[in-house]
Structures are given as C-alpha cells and as structure tokens.
Amino acid sequence: MSNLFIGLGALGCFLAVATGAFGAHILKQVLDADMMVVWHTAVQYLIFHSLGLILIGLLHSTSPRICQKIAGGFMLAGIVLFSGSLFALSLSDLKWLGIITPVGGACFLIAWMILVLGYLLPARTDA
Secondary structure (H helix, E strand, C coil), X not given: CHHHHHHHHHHHHHHHHHHHHHHHHCHHHCCCHHHHHHHXXXXXXXXXXXXXXXXXXXXXXXXXXXXXXXXXXXXXXXXHHHHHHHHHHHHHCCHXXXXXXXXXXXXXXXXXXXXXXHHHCCCCCCC
16 A cells, blocks of 8 residues: 555655746746736645655555545545646536545545544553
C-alpha cells in the first residue's frame, strides 16, 4: 500500500508540474482571468495533496496503521474529484462541474481528519 500511495503521489506531483506549465504557457493565451484562477487552484491542490499521498505512503512504510490506508483513499478521491473537476471546468466552462468540487474538498478534509484522529487518539488494544 505504501508503494501505491508514494507512486501515485509522485505521479500527481508530475502532473501538477505539467499542468502548471501548460496553464502558464498555453492556457494563459486562451482562458480568461477567472478560469486561470480556477486552473491555478486545481494545480495547487493537486501538488499539496500529492505530497500528502507521498507522506502517507512513507508513514505507512515505517509504521503501518489503518488510518493511513483510509486517509490515502480519501486523499486520492479528493485529488480526482477536486482538481479533476476544476481542470474540466476550466477547459469546458460547463458550470455544473462546480458541483463536484466541494465533494472533493470534503474528501480532503476527511483524509486529514482521519490522520488527526489516527495519531492523536490513544491506540486501542485488543484484550
């Protein structure tokens, strides 16, 4: 599981650099200022949460916990739903795609809260 999260996180970082460069050099000439802000937000959240996936993978490789697997799944879903919907919205201008974005944001929040609880609550021991 740790290799999967690290690999997908690295792929996400690659895609963040690629989409950032694409936005800065190609889309800047095509999209209006508002859609460029949307594109930029998608890139930012993609890089931050891809690094989060790498972190989860590294944590899992050194000290596996179930919270890491669950949080990694939510983080991956958040990347696809949040950044993916914003990329699609920017390119297509289909406003209904904006409905998907908050679901991705909720996935990010859930992922981080699962890690908070997984590391701050006392570990249960099975008797």
